[in-house]
Every structure is written in structure tokens, then in C-alpha cells.
Amino acid sequence: MAVTRVELAGRAYEVRVGPDLLSRLAEECGALLRKQAVPIVTDENVHRLWGETVERALADAGKTPRWMVHPAGEGAKSWDGLSRTVEWLLSEGVERGDHIVALGGGVIGDLTGFAASMLKRGCGLVQVPTTLLAQVDSSVGGKTAINVAAGKNLVGAFHQPALVLADTEVLGTLPEREMRCGYAEVIKYGILGDADFFAWCEEHGAAVLAQDHGALEKAITTSVEAKARIVAEDERETSGARALLNFGHTFGHALEAATGFSDRLLHGEAVAAGMVLAARYSARRGSCSLNDAERVTAAIDAVGLPSEIAAMALDCSGDELTAHMLHDKKMDAGTLPFVLLRGIGEAFLARDVALSDVAAFLSEQLQAH
Template identity: 55%
Template sequence: MTVIPVDLSNSPYDIHVRAGLLADVGAILRSYARDSRLLVVTDENVAHAVLPQFAATLSSAGISCAHFILPAGEAGKSWVQLERLTDWLLEQHVERSDHIVALGGGVVGDITGFAAHIIKRGCPFVQIPTTLLAQVDSSVGGKTAINSAAGKNLVGAFHQPALVLIDPEILSTLPTRQLTAGFAEIVKYGLIDDPAFFAFCADNLDSFFAGDPDIRAQAIIRSVQSKARIVAADETERTGTRALLNLGHTFGHALEADTGFSDRLFHGEAVAAGMALAFRYSVRLGLCPADDGMRVTALLKRAGLPTTLSEAGVTANGAALVDYMRHDKKMSGGTLPFLLARGIGHTFLSKDVALDDVAAFLDSDV
């Protein structure tokens, strides 16, 4: 077992990473179950693939579980589903001492954490991420949210989990596209401030996708360690350090909006295209060596990820995509901060980007 602490002054917690961990989850969660019962939130896909074994493991430890099933995909992160979920929790007589379990990918974790934050003014919750993207990104750091008509993750709160349990073995149940989408978030940590980790991703890409358990575990652990370090330094994005984790997201969220927050473009795929765009835009501004921009695009392409608007299935022009960006929750005083790069491993937050120039870049980038 690798245990990674998230050192927050008010709400510290641990992230456990171990192959086969889900087989022992009952013993681990026994102390989190009030009156030997857990409330579990999942989605349709995970309910079919994982929930029966998960419930059986809890039962063998003397824990019963009531479960709530969300629609799979971004459709599960809506006002309608939040209302359904909170109504169900109240029907289950949830108490503030209950630990609500999020068993699923990023959508499940986001809406479950938000519901836990607002139900009875706050309940603890446990993250058990079942997708690669959730394991290395959304399950760590306490960002919770739902989508609205105006955009992605615009309604939410910071609500840290009480515990995160990561089992790399569960990745064998994922479709290749899900695995590929998660790999984009792994690459992101190398691009932010760790060029050696970027090189690790490039050197071990084939082994990772071939299922090498050691390479997968290393990639997950190093990603989680990076995010835990950044979150501990800036839990609620007050200093700007945590904003580095949004590399690729300003562009990416606009691409997701254009594709209707649907399975046409997974979040990780949008982030991949967003990171490639951010590096190419940095090259355009003379900030980043052209060779680094090409290396980023090449690695993402090798992984089977989109790196251009057309590859992401986006048909909107630059002005339309910039209009989506204007709804970004990071907008302040009419200015939108952008994550740009001076090279691989040298990402920084720029607050003087002209949106008209971004639109022109998007129209010219082919």
C-alpha cells in the first residue's frame, strides 16, 4: 500500500493506492460505516461492472449498503440529478455522521461531493474512483460541482473527501477510450512542472497501454503526489499555485461546450486538445520553443488523443469558442487568466491574454 497524505490544515486526509485494494474495501471502510451501513452513489456503467462485487465485499465485512444510480456520462452532473440525489439521501435518513461513498468516475465524484457538501450543511464523503481520470485528478483536491446551461462546473464548492481509495487493477475493466482520456491528465503533471515525468510518460507509453502493472502504478502514484503537493499549497486557488492544474482546461471546457458536454468528446480528450492548443499558442506568442510544442502534440497523438479542433470534432470558429470561455469561472474584471508555457515543465498563469487574439489563433490553427 502506498499512502499519500494531503496536508491541509483544516481537513487533511490520506490517499491509498494499492492493486487489489477493492477486494479488501469492507475492512477499510468498516470504521466509516454508521450503524454498519454505507450510502453509495454510482452510475449505470459502474453499477453493472463493479457494484455487485463491491456490495458483496462490504457484506462480508458486516456492512450493508444502499445505492443510488446516476446516468452515465456528463448527463449525471445536472440540477435534475442533484435534486434526485439529495432527495434520495434524505429518504435514507442521512445524518451528518454518515460517510457518503462516491464509487465511479469524475462525474460521480463531483456530484456526490457537492451533494455531501450541501446536505444537512455538510456530510463527509469517501472517493473510490473507478476511471483513470478520476484516480489521477478529480478524486483528489476537493473540487465538487455540477454543470449548468452556461457551462461546465459553474455551480459547486470545495469539499475535501475524508479518504480516497485507488485500485489500479480496476483499470482493466475500462474501455480503451476511457483509459486514453485519463492518460491526458497524467501527461499534464509533467507539463506543469516536472519534465522528467513527461519523459517517463513518453518512454513508457506503450507499456502503460499494454497493461504493465508497475508502470501504471508508478504513473498513478506520481500523478497523485503532484496533485496533493499543489493542492496542499493552495487549497482554494487563492495564491494561483493550484490554478496550474487547469492547464488545458480553458481551451478544453470551450471544446466540451461546443460538443454539448457529451460523449462526443470526453473530458480528458478535451483537456488533451486544450493542452496542445495552449502549447501551440505559447509558441505563437514567442514564449515556448517550437520543438517543445511539437513534442507535446506528438506524445498526445501517440496516445490516440485529439490535438486539434477538427480531431476533437469541434466545428465552431474562434469567436464562438471564446464566447464559451467568457463564462469561465476564472473570469475576473473582464480578464480571463490562461495557463501558458515557457517550455515542457514550465507552465505559468498569464493574466494579460487578449481574447480577440485567442480567437484569431483558433481560426488559424490547423
């Protein structure tokens, strides 16, 4: 098991990565589960696959899980899903000193984390991410949110977990498409801040997706360590350092909005295509080489992630895609900063980007063949 500490001002927590953590849930959580009843929020798919494992793990420690099971999918990350979760937690008698377990992918982690941040002005939280994307990204760092009509993740709070348990065994039940989505966030860490890790991904991406144990643990641990360093430096995204983690996301969220936040384009797929767009736009502006942009594209292509928005048959224009960006939560004083590249491993925040130029660039990309 690999352990990474996320160091924050006056407090810290561990991210543990390894096999069979779910079957040792009570042991790993220890005193965080201070009552017999353990409130767990999950979705139908995860409950079907891993509910019995959790039941046994807790029963062996004399504890009883109390389940809140949401329908699977992005729809749970809504006002309705939040309201039902909070009301259920209250009905279960959850106290401020208790810890709620979020067992699932990014949707469940975001939803449960937001509910925990609100309940009695802040309850404890244990993140148990069950997708690669959640293990390397959304479960670490304390960002929680729901989606609203205006856009994705626009209502939320910073609420750090007390512990993150990333069990590599649970990834064995993930569909290949979900594994690829998670891998998009893995390779992101190389592109934005670690050229050597990007080169490692170019060579070992297939092994990660095939769930070779050594490659998978290295990919997750390296990603978590990278995110932990950035979160420790800029927990609430005020200095600009944490904003670098949004590489590919401004373009990606616009693509998600254009496809109705549906299964037509999953979040990791949108981020993958968004990273290609960000790299190409960086090359267009002259801040990075065309060769680096081509390496990013090739690395995305090599693992079966989408790289060409022209192939998505989007019913929109470049202007319409940039209009979606106006709802981005990173808007500041009417301007939208973009995370761009000076080269692989060197991302920066550009605050001088004209959306009209982005729209023209996207129009070109929509028509490219």
C-alpha cells in the same frame, strides 16, 4: 499499495493506490463506515461491473450497501441529478457524521461530493474512483460541481473527501478510449510541473495504457503526489498555484461546449487537444520554444489522443470558441487568465492574454492541415 497524504490546514487524508482495494472496502474505510447501512452513489455501468464485489466486501464486515444508481454519462451531473441524490440521502437518514461513498468516475465523484457538501451543511465523503481520469485528478483535491446551461462545473463547492481509494484492478474493465482520457491528465502533470515525469511519459505511455502494473501505479502515484502538493499549497485556488492544474482546460472546455458536452469529444480528449493548443499558443507568444510545443503534440499523438482541432470538423469559428471561454469560472474582474508554458515542466498563469488574439489563433488552428 502506495499511500499519499494530502496535507491541509488542520486536517489531512490519504489517497491509497493499489489492487483489490474494492474487495477490502470495509476494511479500508474502517471507522468511517460507522453504521450498518452504507450509502453508495454510483452509475449503472459501475454497479453492473462492481456491485457484487462491493456487496461481498461489506457483507463480510456485517454491513449492507444502500444504492443510489444513476444513468451513466454526463447527464447525471445536473440540477436534477443533484436534487434526486440529496433527496435520496435524506430519505436514507444520512447524518452529518456519516460518510457517503462515491463509487464511479468523475461524474459520480463530482455529483456525490457536491451533494455531500450541501447535506446538513456538510457530510463525510469517501471517493472510490473507477476511471483513470478520476483516480489521478477529480477524486483528489475537493472540487465538486454540476454542469448548468451556461457551462461545465459552474455550480459547486470545495468539499474534501476523508479518504480516496484508487483500485487499479477496476481499470481493467475500462474501454481504451476512457483509459486514454485519463492518461491525458497524467501527462498534464509532467507538462505543467515535472519535465522528468514528462520524459518518462514519452517513454512509458504505451505501457500505462496497456495497464502494465508497475507503469500504471507509478503514473497514478506520481500524478496524485503532484496534485497533493499543489492542493496543500492552494486548497481553494486563491494564490494561483492550483490554477496551474487547469493547463489545457480553458481551451478544452471551449471545445467541449462546441461539441455539446457530448460523447463526440470526451473531457480527457478535450483536455489533450487543449494542452496542444496551450503549448502552441505559448510558442506563438514566444514564452516557450516551438520544439517544446512539438514535443507536447507528439506525446499526445503517440497515445491516440486528439491534437488537431482542424480534424474535429467543428461547426464554429475562433470567435465562437472564445465566446465559450467567457463563462469560464476562472474569470476574474472581467479578464480570463490562461495557463501557458515557459517550457515543458514550467507552467505559469498569464493574466495579459487578449481574447481577440486567442480567437485569431484558434481560427488559424481550425483551418490548419
